Amino acid sequence: MAEITLVEAINLALGRAMEDDPSVVVLGEDIGVDGGVFRATVGLQKRFGAERVLDTPLAELLISGLCVGMAAQGLKPVGEIQFMGFIYPCLDQLVNHASRMRNRTQGRLTCPMVLRTPHGAGIRAPEHHSESTEAMLAHIPGLRVVMPSSPERAYGLLLAAIRDPDPVVFLEPTRLYRAAKGEVEDNGEALPLDRAFVLREGHDVTLISWGAVLKETMAAADTLSAEGIAAEVIDLATLKPYDESTVLGSVAKTGRCVIVHEAARTGGFGAEIAATIAERGLSSLLAPVTRISGYDTVIPMARLEQHYMPSVERITTATRKVCQFS
Amino acid sequence: MASRRASEELPVIARFDVRRRDYLAPDGSAKRPLPAFTTDSKLLVALYRAMVLLRHFDRKAVALQRTGRLGTYAVSLGQEAVSVGIASAMQDEDVLVPSYRDNGALIWRGVKLEEILLFWGGDERGNDFSGPVHDFPFCVPVGSQAPHAAGVAYAFKLRKEPRVAVCMFGDGATSKGDVYEAMNFAGVHKLPIVFVATNNQWAISVPLRLQSGSETLAQKAIAAGFTGEQVDGNDVVALRAAAAEALAAARDGRGPRLIEAVTYRLGDHTTSDDASRYRSAEDVQVHWKQEPVARLRSYLVRQKMWSKRDEEQLAAECHERIEAAVERYLATEPRRPETMFDHLYADLPEAYAAQRRELSGENDG
Numbered sequence: 306m307a308e309i310t311l312v313e314a315i316n317l318a319l320g321r322a323m324e325d326d327p328s329v330v331v332l333g334e335d336i337g338v339d340g341g342v343f344r345a346t347v348g349l350q351k352r353f354g355a356e357r358v359l360d361t362p363l364a365e366l367l368i369s370g371l372c373v374g375m376a377a378q379g380l381k382p383v384g385e386i387q388f389m390g391f392i393y394p395c396l397d398q399l400v401n402h403a404s405r406m407r408n409r410t411q412g413r414l415t416c417p418m419v420l421r422t423p424h425g426a427g428i429r430a431p432e433h434h435s436e437s438t439e440a441m442l443a444h445i446p447g448l449r450v451v452m453p454s455s456p457e458r459a460y461g462l463l464l465a466a467i468r469d470p471d472p473v474v475f476l477e478p479t480r481l482y483r484a485a486k487g488e489v490e491d492n493g494e495a496l497p498l499d500r501a502f503v504l505r506e507g508h509d510v511t512l513i514s515w516g517a518v519l520k521e522t523m524a525a526a527d528t529l530s531a532e533g534i535a536a537e538v539i540d541l542a543t544l545k546p547y548d549e550s551t552v553l554g555s556v557a558k559t560g561r562c563v564i565v566h567e568a569a570r571t572g573g574f575g576a577e578i579a580a581t582i583a584e585r586g587l588s589s590l591l592a593p594v595t596r597i598s599g600y601d602t603v604i605p606m607a608r609l610e611q612h613y614m615p616s617v618e619r620i621t622t623a624t625r626k627v628c629q630f631s
Numbered sequence: 632m633a634s635r636r637a638s639e640e641l642p643v644i645a646r647f648d649v650r651r652r653d654y655l656a657p658d659g660s661a662k663r664p665l666p667a668f669t670t671d672s673k674l675l676v677a678l679y680r681a682m683v684l685l686r687h688f689d690r691k692a693v694a695l696q697r698t699g700r701l702g703t704y705a706v707s708l709g710q711e712a713v714s715v716g717i718a719s720a721m722q723d724e725d726v727l728v729p730s731y732r733d734n735g736a737l738i739w740r741g742v743k744l745e746e747i748l749l750f751w752g753g754d755e756r757g758n759d760f761s762g763p764v765h766d767f768p769f770c771v772p773v774g775s776q777a778p779h780a781a782g783v784a785y786a787f788k789l790r791k792e793p794r795v796a797v798c799m800f801g802d803g804a805t806s807k808g809d810v811y812e813a814m815n816f817a818g819v820h821k822l823p824i825v826f827v828a829t830n831n832q833w834a835i836s837v838p839l840r841l842q843s844g845s846e847t848l849a850q851k852a853i854a855a856g857f858t859g860e861q862v863d864g865n866d867v868v869a870l871r872a873a874a875a876e877a878l879a880a881a882r883d884g885r886g887p888r889l890i891e892a893v894t895y896r897l898g899d900h901t902t903s904d905d906a907s908r909y910r911s912a913e914d915v916q917v918h919w920k921q922e923p924v925a926r927l928r929s930y931l932v933r934q935k936m937w938s939k940r941d942e943e944q945l946a947a948e949c950h951e952r953i954e955a956a957v958e959r960y961l962a963t964e965p966r967r968p969e970t971m972f973d974h975l976y977a978d979l980p981e982a983y984a985a986q987r988r989e990l991s992g993e994n995d996g
Contacts, residue, residue, distance in 0.1 A: 330789070356789050362819060367778050367812035374782020374796075377767070378726070380789070382782070397809075401772045402779070410768055411759035412974040446983075447975050470977035499980055546980035 306490060312482040314456035314489050315345045315421075318463040319383065321493055323353050329467060330375060331358045333368055333385030333421075342387055343423060343482050369395035372418040373402045376472075383467060386422040389476070390433035395420065396441075403472040404447030419466045424452060424476035425517045425567050426614060429607040435479075436604065437516070437568040442474050443545040443577070449498055450545040452476040454519040456487040458542060461496030468495060478517035485520075501548035503555070507535035510561040510628055513552060513578060515541040518567045518615050525620035534628050544574055552578060553586045560591035561627045565615050570598040592630035597623050647853045649846075652873050653863035657921050659929025666872040672936045678719055678867050679927050679937070680945060682711040685735045686924060687949040688744060689898075691957060692751065696902040700961065704751045705732045709865075709897030712923035713829045714799070715739055716870025717890070720878050721797055723763050728780040728798045731769045732829070736799065737762055744956035749963060756966070773834075774804030777813035777826070784822035784887075795881040796824045797874075803834030805848050811855070814889065818856035821886035825877040826852070828889065829864065831896035836909040852889035864894030865923040868930075897922065967991070 309317070323329045331346055331353075337360035340347030350358035361368050365386055372382040386392045399420070406416040426435030443450045451466055451473055453459035459477065466473040478485075504519070505526055514522040519540055526536040537555050541547055556562050562582060564575035575596040582594050597615045605613050654665050668674060685707055695701035707714065714735030721727065721740070729736055734747055742762040750757030750769060758768035770776035780798030787794045804810050805828055817824045828848045832839050845851065852859030862873045870892060877888035895918040899906045906915075931937035969991035972979055979987065 362812070362815055364808075364812040364815070366809060367781070367816055370775070370778020370809065370813065371782035371785065371816065374728075374779035374784075375786050376782075377779065378765070378783045378786035380782075380786050394808075397772060397775055398778070401775060407976070408974045409755050409758055410974075411755055413759045413764060414767065415977070449976075546982040549982060 306488040308486045309456055309489055310483045311456045311459050311485040312343055312345050314459040317491050318460045322467040329381045331383045332361050334387050336385050365391050366394040369398035376416045376418040377414045381417050383419045388434045389422045389424050389436035392422050400445055404445050416472045417470045419473045419475050421475045423479040425478050426610045427480040432606055440574040449473040451543045452516045454540050455485055456489050460489045465495035465498045480517040498543050501551040502540040502542055504540050505538040507537040509535045511537045511555040511559045512563050513539045514565040521617045522565045524617045528621050556582055556586045557589040560589050562594045563624050565597045567599050567614055569601045571601050573598055592627045595623050595627050649849045651861040652869045653866050654868045655866045655926055655930055659933055681715045681739055682924050684949050685711045688953055691953050702751050702753045703901050703903050705901045706898040709922050710831050710894040711735055712867035713864050713892040716867040717827050717874045719871050720874035725795045726765050726783045728767045728776045730800045731771050733799045745960040748960040774800050774807035774809040777810045781813040781816045784824035787823050793882050795878050799827045802830040814855035817887040823881040824887045826889040828891045830891050830893045833896050835900045849891035857887045859889035861891045864892030865921050867927055
């Protein structure tokens with residue numbers, strides 16, 4: 306089996322979902338003829354026609370609002386927001402409509418939609434193209450927030466997101482679109498939306514991360530391993546609802562935890578995990594839970610972005626400290 | 632002046648018209664020949680009855696609110712013709728995407744009075760109503776329902792179904808990008824959709840002149856590539872005719888229309904509002920002379936389709952129907968607190984199921 310990139314896995318999953326289910330519709334800016342600015346939808350319009358793979362006007366609020374209307378009518382829309390920095394006009398639709406349509410109509414109308422968007426920095430993109438504001442979305446009841454970090458998980462989780470009867474925001478790590486490669490079998494098999502993935506087992510410390518920065522987290526685990534520290538690495542993958550039992554189970558085993566995320570620290574999703582561990586895993590802790598994150602500043606443009614994002618060194622330094630704590 | 636001369640020499644590349652439709656004068660006389668459906672006295676009487684029911688219902692709802700038995704409520708006083716006239720031209724399989732002041736349309740389409748009371752009484756079950764199952768619930772964030780209607784219409788077009796989405800909103804909503812984005816998309820794809828802007832002159836306290844510099848709201852359709860028509864929103868005959876024409880065009884694949892229904896909000900914005908803070912009683916008084924219920928009644932009486940006795944009987948019927956609905960509303964068993972988690976997701980994730988158990992007291996001890 307040939308290796309494919311993460312963005313190719315997204316494309317594969319979209320094609321498979323459209324093939325399997327005629328109610329799946331893909332919409333967004335430049336996603337038709339052009340195949341999307343990252344080529345995630347390349348070839349789909351040719352295969353499935355311009356009615357099911359439609360280039361929308363340049364209006365993000367519209368894309369999310371159309372998804373709500375289509376979904377209420379029994380379609381399964383998959384909208385693309387070109388960059389996460391442009392998702393904010395959609396918040397009204399996500400908060401006020403998509404996430405609560407089922408609840409406010411007591412199940413009469415539902416909203417099985419997916420809103421995909423590239424997530425994170427590190428590709429030297431222009432201003433507003435490097436956002437990682439996933440915690441904001443994970444705060445919205447009724448929504449699911451998912452972020453794969455490998456081609457295999459991108460394929461399986463996107464299929465699950467499209468098949469899910471509720472709205473899902475699907476965040477795709479931009480930096481891994483082409484950098485992450487792996488073997489993916491186009492077998493139509495979805496992965497569960499409520500499970501974290503243990504990428505590496507270890508008994509000394511738990512490293513929890515999601516998205517592109519898992520690359521640095523895994524590299525840090527390698528470095529630490531050479532020093533005799535066995536780190537367990539968890540890809541959270543789904544932030545809402547997140548898999549508390551895998552997290553708590555791992556921390557019960559290791560007694561130490563470092564959470565790594567690219568987003569700014571204050572109110573970041575790491576805070577939620579740290580709070581869960583404090584509430585329900587305190588007795589197993591041997592050291593304070595530590596967060597390595599982006600800084601509480603505006604995400605800098607290309608020249609400084611590398612200094613903003615968690616580096617392997619920051620992760621290893623923090624983890625060593627946590628492991629030395631007694 | 633040189634520049635003016637130069638601009639006069641430039642060729643005109645596009646011209647647009649906005650037409651206004653009205654049939655009934657305020658005194659109930661016909662301004663011009665009426666559309667064919669007006670020979671159907673049963674239909675005209677049904678329209679009249681629906682408008683009167685709505686007016687009685689509003690009065691009762693306000694009384695319930697004032698006595699602490701209903702939450703904030705938005706009356707339709709003065710603009711009953713719009714929701715009733717538009718809804719009366721729709722088919723069951725069409726989809727209504729209403730704003731929060733379109734009670735009349737919901738009732739016409741089969742939503743029970745007690746269900747509307749439940750909604751305004753703060754109970755989500757009011758949105759799980761007896762009207763067409765595909766209709767949208769009231770939309771509170773102004774104008775945000777317009778893209779939904781476009782999505783619904785797109786689904787109809789994709790599946791080649793002869794159905795139409797009807798999107799209702801107020802004059803304030805026309806200032807929002809949501810409405811324009813939806814109209815723009817509808818224009819691009821010639822979607823089966825009818826936009827209805829109920830121009831009642833007021834967005835809470837902000838008058839139309841501060842809302843828009845346009846001569847009409849109807850002309851906002853022009854930039855989106857389709858026809859906008861202004862209709863006397865106090866003339867239910869004109870509204871029904873405009874809606875029927877727009878629905879037929881949309882159903883035939885001739886694309887969207889915008890109907891601007893010019894009316895006047897005679898009441899407060901909601902029961903939480905006091906309109907005397909921003910407009911005078913004299914201003915409002917002028918508009919009472921235009922109101923839609925008396926206008927249709929005058930026409931019906933002139934045509935001998937309606938009598939004083941009919942009126943008395945209708946008032947008694949409305950009273951009875953509303954009282955019975957209020958009784959059912961007040962007798963509705965309250966929901967258990969933990970049911971707030973019901974229908975949050977198709978399957979409640981374990982993390983939130985634990986909170987549901989916490990709320991229900993199952994975790995005690």
